Amino acid sequence: MRSIIEYLKEIFNGVLSLLRGMRVTAGYFFRPSEIVTQKYPNNRKDLVMFERFKGEVVMPHNESNEHKCTGCGICEINCPNGTIEVISKTIVTEDGKKKRAIDRHIYRLGMCTFCALCVKTCPSNALAFSQKFEHAVFDRASLIKQLNKPGSQLMKGVE
Amino acid sequence: MEEKVEIIATDEKQEFIVNMGPQHPSTHGVLRLVVSLQGETVKNIQPHIGYIHRGIEKMCESITYPQIIHLTDRMDYLSAHQNNESVCLLVEKALEVDIPDRIKVIRTIMSELSRLQSHQLFWATFGMDLGGQTCYFYGLRDREMILDIFEETTGGRMIVSYNCPGGLMYDIHPNFQKRVKDFIKYFRKKLPEYDTILTGNVIFRERTSGIGPLTLQDAISYGITGPSARASGLSCDVRKHEPYSAYDKVKFNEVLFSEGDTYHRYMARNDEMRQSMNTIEQLIDNIPEGPYAVKMKPVIKLPEGEYFQRVETARGELGLFVISDGNKNPYRVKFRSPNFVNLGVLNHLAKGFKIADLIAIAGSLDFVIPDMDR
């Protein structure tokens, strides 16, 4: 007799636990307001990434096409996997001194692991992360980018 | 003409061998299990790993200590923060750097958040392994909030790279405390739902209790750590035994069970989520003021010698063993990754159970394959 009561109790508790679970899921079914999906490509316009989001490394330029990169190559040394290549040249400044300056700052997005060591160690804060996150391209070659814009110059006052 | 092959065997010695993985929905990555079956019963399991072996240990030998951090992110991607912490703690210990309290507290909060999101993902995938697909979405929905917290402060969602030798990469974001508190409030409401859907469910109970029991002796012998071992009663929480960061300042319980079956491995993680929330709540309101990083030398060189640092990741004890020859690159780095060690016990646990149980057992050990392969 006792075993029969146990048996019925087991069934009752089992069904009860199942019904509790169903109440949760059915509850969500009737509360579409809790849907969390983003309609991604449609909300592209008002999709704002966090300001610290590590999208890709960029070199900010100001309006007069000036950047802060002195071409010291610290970012290249700090990069763990050879993402960055700094090609520098020697220029002659106005007061006649020879000075090292950047020719091309090559950044290979396909190799970048977003460890932020380059941005962090840059002595003149020349590098930054952009919020761009759609990196897919059809051609791998276009993942190799030159960060300094053509014709750009070192900002005044940055050593 | 295709050659005729014998396709129906009557030989009884033939084994029914099924490859589970590398492309299988429940191996959580590219783990390959060669399972020999007797009917539905598992006779033997041969794990094959190495599909994503990247040679992280070899790579570490040619890069500097701050650069190692970005590799540790990619081992156990669910405990990225704790992995980073292990390197930082080791370097700081070796150089005898004094770390301000602010850094310690932030590190503790971040690693508890990290553990929380890892356990959420465990809950989600474990439910899915057992066939309850909705769990997956609920788990990920709540995990998303932690990832947002990470992203706001560190700029990365999973690959956080937030630690660096001597402190942190950046200071916490101004919204950090508010967001964490909001999340705790939200998750305290959602966690009972987890229990209703899965823990209390009679089918779930039947599927997991008594399945794949791991005794204390076996857990010790196989070197199991983390929640999987604590479910068997092995007290192995590094946070208690060798407190690092701010763990000596917070109160939390080490979740211990004695049964060691799949259900208790699940429960250990489930309870740890509550413990993590308690820990975070204790710290979040009293983050001390101070710098977020200590000024380190530009080139970090460890004194010659051998160093060992343990941290408690979400899956168990991560040991970092470094031999330094005084250069800026380590001479030898060995990661004692919890998943790699936990894999060894799979055959022992699942033998004699059914295929469906194998999935449950493998799920309850909570494998992250890149951590195995390194």
Add this chain to the structure above:
Amino acid sequence: MRFDFIASYVSAFTGPWWKFLYDFSLLTTPVHEWLNGSVSPFWTTVIEMVVVGVVFLLFYAVVGLFLVYAERKVCAFIQNRLGPNRIGPYGIFQTIADLVKLLFKEIIPIKNADSLLFNIAPYIVIIVNFMALAAIPYANGLHAIDFNIGIFYILAVSSMSVVGVLLAGWSSNSKYSLIGAMRSGAQIVSYELSIGLALITIVILSGTMQLSEIVEAQRTGWFIFKGHIPAIIAFIIYVISSTAEINRGPFDMAEAESELTAGYHTEYSGIKFAFFYLAEYINMFIVASIAATMFLGGWMPFHIGNLEGFNMVMDFIPPFIWYIGKTFFIIWIIMLFKWTFPRLRIDQLLTLEWKYLLPINLVNILVMSFLVLKGWHF
């Protein structure tokens, strides 16, 4: 002759034009008589067959596609997602797009597979489906075949689908499929019993196996209310075991995607895979309509005792809507099962059947027959 037809036509439509919605024989009988009068009986049958055939094919396709869409939407809402929302408003054309895509997919033959059985398996599954659909009363007078052993026939036919599943799994030459087939064999065979016994409980109450009569007998009240406790128990058992019978979660042992990737239809590609997929949903529709017919009064509206006004309003809703509404309610419940519960293990599945459902069912039948004898039902 022509005049006779017109007379009967006129008499049929003396009421409002939508009157046939409430009694489909008002539409079918005149058409039948007109055909009989204008052409020979042979051609009458041929024409009617073609018409019914086309209607059923359309119905089959529409129900199948709609259920796939509904499942995706329902599970999406349960899981806090949006579900398909790109093709058409609210994504309603998503399944049609999927069907077209599957149609244009290559059918891959499997090395060393038993090609005859491999190809024949989807046929069996689909044909069985069609034959079961034939005997369901959709509305007042909308009934392709009205057997006097209707419920028995549906049981017999629908249990044949296990043959298709077994063949599919066995012939694929894949280990996952084989395990899936073995599981589904044991599973469907077992749950056949519970379905039968649960339906017997209702047959005792109704005293007939003819589906139209069973529906008619529920004019005064649905059987789930008439037979109160034993009928409710039988209903629960029926829903559980029919979920198992159609291989749906939490009883989807044969597919078990986390264990067997896709179970018995792992190796099927393109449109053949679509057949299995479609058959699964039509099966769901069939078991739900049987549940609606046997327990929830088929197309009968919901009446409460002597509340004339309420009953009038209920009567105003066409029977077909009632039938579809009830069926979809059951389908919704079955979907909720799948998206809430974890999967059982094969031995637990059999334990559930043999140690729980079967004994309860046997006792339930006795209780029901006792109630009927004593007249303790409503």
Add this chain to the structure above:
Amino acid sequence: MSNEWLVLFFILGAIFVGLVPVFSGIVAPKSFNPQKNDPYECGVPTEGITWLQFNVGYYLFAILFLIFDVETVLVFPWAVVMKEVGMTAFVEIVIFFFILGLGLLYAWKKHALIWE
């Protein structure tokens, strides 16, 4: 409508599933690749032979199913006439179910209901 209509539904199903793959075969692309026709086994070649004898613990369930399915078939006609025959029918079915229940209990106690 008469029962011969079943033939229609049989033919209908056959035509439906017969024609659609033919259509699909015409419009679908074809390409050859030696790995493509392999049975799926998670991306590695199948080890050993698929069709070999293995124990699925079917037998007892098949026997039990046979017993109970025959019983279902027997009970269906009984259920139809149960109301008219009355008490006699009830007593008979009680006896019948009692014997059947004993059989189930026997199988239960003998652990025949456990899938190996």
Add this chain to the structure above:
Amino acid sequence: MDNKQLEDFIKSIDQDLEVRIGKQFTEVIVPPAKLYSLARQLRENEEAQFDFMFNLSGVDYGHDLGVVYHLRSTVHNHSIVLKTRTSDRENPQIDSLAGIWETANLHEREVYDLLGIRFTNHPDLRRLFLDSSWGFPLRKDYVDDINIVTK
């Protein structure tokens, strides 16, 4: 036992063993021939009870190949490090400890795979990550012109 007591304890087992107290652990340098018996005693001795092997790493010391064992006792909560090394680079052989600690099984396979140290009496010594076409990449003299690019 603290580090000093451990040193005395090891000395009591075998006088010839070289014991060093390092920054964190007591380190014992064992010749491969004595490794198995020492490990067995450490595991079974009531006072020591090193039942938990939490790390095993193979090291290439340049001329020697070595293995470092990190042991802990879950009972007494003390740790010890065993180190062994062999100068045979062609066919290095070290006793397997998989019979004492099950966890050594996978660890030793890993060391075999990456450093090529053969563990005698190992139950299942196969390559773990890589296939047989690879050399032993964690050795310092491993050359791979294609996959390893040095700056």
